[in-house]
Amino acid sequence: MKFFNNRFSTNQFTFLIALFYVAIFNIPLFKLVRQGIAQQGDVNYLFVASLPFFLLFSLSIIFSLFSIKWILKPFFMVLTLLSSTLFFAALEYGVVFDYGMIENTLQTNSSEAFTYLNLDSVVAVIVTGLLPALLIYRMNITHKPFFNELLYKLAFILVMALGIGLIGMLYYQHYVTFGRNNDKIKRYIVPIYAVGSLAKYINSNYLQTPLVYKRQGIDAKNISAGTNQKPNLLVLVVGETARSMNYAYYGYHRATNAHTQPFDIIAFQDMVSCGTATAVSLPCMFSSMDRQSYKAREAQAQDTVLDVLSYAGIKVNWLDNDSGCKGVCDRVEYLKVDMSADNPFCDGHYCYDEVLLAELDKHLGLPVSQDSLIVLHIMGSHGPTYYLRYPDAHRTFIPDCQRSDIQNCSDAELINTYDNTILYSDYILAQVIERLKETQHKVDSALLYVSDHGESLGERGLYLHGTPYAFAPKEQISVPLLAWFSADFAADNQLNIDCLTQFATQGGFSHDNLFSSLLGLMNVTTSLYLPALDLFSSCRVDIDKNSLSATN
Template identity: 35%
Template sequence: MPLLKRLLAWFQPDTTRPLTQAWLAALWMGLLANWPLWKQLQTLPGINLGFTLAFAGMVIAATGAVLSLLAWPRLIKGVIVLLLLAAGALAYFIGAYGIVFDPTMVVNMIQTDVRETRDLLSWRLGVSLLLLGALPAWWLLRRPAAPAQSLPRRLGGNLVSFTLGIVAMVVLALSVFATLSSTMRNHKTIRYMVTPLNAVYSVSAVGVRSLSGPKGPPVVIGADAQLLPRAEGAKPPLLLLVVGETARSMNFSLNGYARPTNPELAKLPATSLFSLRDVTSCGTATAASLPCMFAPQGREAFDADKPQENLLDVLQRAGLAVLWLDNQSGCKGLCDRVPNSFTAKLPEGATPLPAGLCDGEECFDEALLHELDKRIAALDPARLQRGLVLVMHQMGSHGPAYFKRSPPDLKHFQPECRSNELQKCPREQVVNGYDNTIATTDRLLARSVQWLQTQQARFDTGMLYVSDHGESLGENGLYLHGMPYAIAPREQTHVPMILWVPEGGALAASLKPGCLQGLINQPASHDNLFHTVMGWVGARADVYQPARDLLAACRR
């Protein structure tokens, strides 16, 4: 009978004990919340049931080991509840969109606004949170408090549990080492799919970086910035820099895409419009790309953990007027020290936005053009006499609710996916909705050119458009963006860049005939943006690198 009682006790563990709760949570999350991981493993070559079981045991052992260190009566329940809810959410997003959860994704989450969050909500997310997170959390919170135990005994038990978990993980890893090393080397996304350890690691990494990073104002760059002298009677430059959102180069008909996604831009003279077809982004998400593309160092040398001034600061220090207009979630700190505004915040005395341009929650990108003259008139007149760099930050093709990003008269490609759960729509409908957003950007750029043409009596005008990153539309089961750069597919890093340099302008006259046409198929990247803009408007500083200025080789 005593032996029977012991066996029954083994199968009916004391759920009041913190260590028992830790290992039950590890078992639940390791097996159930990782269903996207187990599904992904089965699609990989050379993976059998034995490896999958061993890998599952490794995940459970590692999770249990981590939780063992936190298995204290007043701590463990709160930690597990948070991890359960996080695991429920991550299981949905990883399974639905094929995303991975790394430190960059944590930064994206921190900087996401209410509109972007709302687009990601669905009833399936609610079901995942309920079944994988809320219900086990409710069960856990109903467990009575653990009996009192001395500190040394509690600490010793936790350390023994941690050690056993690590030993079990190592033994299982060694049992399938050949397959494990090959899988981790050839399929790096797997390591970012292990829930909730991916969340623990990524949140911790971002926290450590924020605490250990330099404090105080951003480092000054381009302290010697100045403008090159202009010829007598020459007009000051006006460069419109349009920062696109989630646009991928391969869906622009200007770049060879079969569908007519750029009908308006295609009407402009080929001698003034140049679409570069081989441009690479700094990152795969806005939070990573924006600061990098406005920095002089380039992607390889840029360090996001060392705050510094950016292109806008240098242009303003050189004496130019700078204005940032935003139709998205903000400028990620880039515009903090220059005049800036949102589309919905109209200048004093401006006429209301036309009906249909905004729905009370967000505006179509064409709102960026509304009352531009009044916005510019509010800038420093002395600076305007030297020139103006106007930045427009689009909502663009931000997903997953692509259908919200195009007005009714630009929904040329039908039927389009009308859901934010892209995986539930036929891929053709997802692409239709996305292509409609590219056509919407096309009209914005064409009308921007029309506005610039109205300014030519006063300024030497030009436009540069470039997207911050691309987008996956179901290729290899991936949706949206934000993959770690080293393993990101080309769909997320191959972005459009378009230059409009009007014939008869001072810039066009300063360039070798036909030279810009030669740039179309040449490799370029976000690394070129800082230096090309400085060269375009005639600004110089010690951080300016002519080798990265796309126009430098074309100057007479």
């Protein structure tokens, strides 16, 4: 091809690659720009026309710093492949790769990652990533002697900087005002924001000196140990990607909670998550820090509520059918479902959540001599392959979306598929409750269910989750919190169920409540316990509300 016979200087290459990134990879950015402009009253169209040039000049300067003879081709080939993935995620799902999303992505297992593969994603990466990378590899790029190359590069940077300066002189106030009113737009600049977030993640997790591990709650004591006729058993089901607006308990028009309806379920209204991705929400909800003060690095270097419960003599088990506990359960008994095992609920890549019921049966069949907490981490409504989360026998709402490129399904099909996952999770909860009722002769049992975060299903052009919290829609942060108590558990632990049912309707709850609520339910005293955050504190009778926080 004649193109490959042409010689390109490093400056020409830099400008061309920057132009490609502006014209292709930043299409999602300009879609948001268009939305922002549409919301303005007066529009200066010359300012609008300057936006792609401003980005082009800026990327040209940044890219010129990496247009060095020995690294130019491998660097931009890798960057283009990465940017192709970022582009597809932003264009099709509205996903932004900030720090939290990068953390979640790097902690995703291979089985989960493969669910995002589909024809659209493969074609997009080939066309916008692989082919351009091969083109870069084949390009004939000439490099001048070192000092000449340096002078030409400095001249190129100066010209680009003059272009930016000229635009700034003419439209500075427009940029300031538009940027202030549309702050989230900067997160869609490919590849700048994602690369910066990746660098921040690497620095925080691999380059900084590890924090000294902090033990906390070692003063914890179980004040109910030996006082009740039977040990307490709490099963905590941690849901995945379940949003509350698709639950009948929260006013949804469909019977997505038909399986648990016969039980006296308490639904805590207006419950919000700590994050919009599992890697953030899961450690945060089990941490003593609230969402505002939560820092992942500090959370990884200190005890969780599971550790505190263990210090109090509570037996803690974590049974996992999802992507792991993200460090939360590192110091308690842990079981990850073997997806490759010969099991009717597994296909070698994933398992239906029913696989956890057999593991729960094993624990319930053991002699119980101490208060216990069993955590079931379910796959729940994990997308985009929602249709793989429930067996055919639970395919209630049809037609459903039997594909992973969910943006190509109709709205009705997508909602049907997602609702099937909610209904199937409800079936799992009902099965757990039935098992707990069968063990009432030997334990006082209770169940809590809470999801880690919600999900977008095409609302406002967004799919999946992971939107930065400051801009996250309610679909991604509104989550269910459900509770069930056996009569003996309520009686022996002084819980007024009528009071609690009424209290749950008040709303205003969040993942911040989980830490103290678990301590309170298990009657654990510690200086870490905060009565104001314990959802059950105000409805406990014949108990000193402050006794649980005594330092002893």
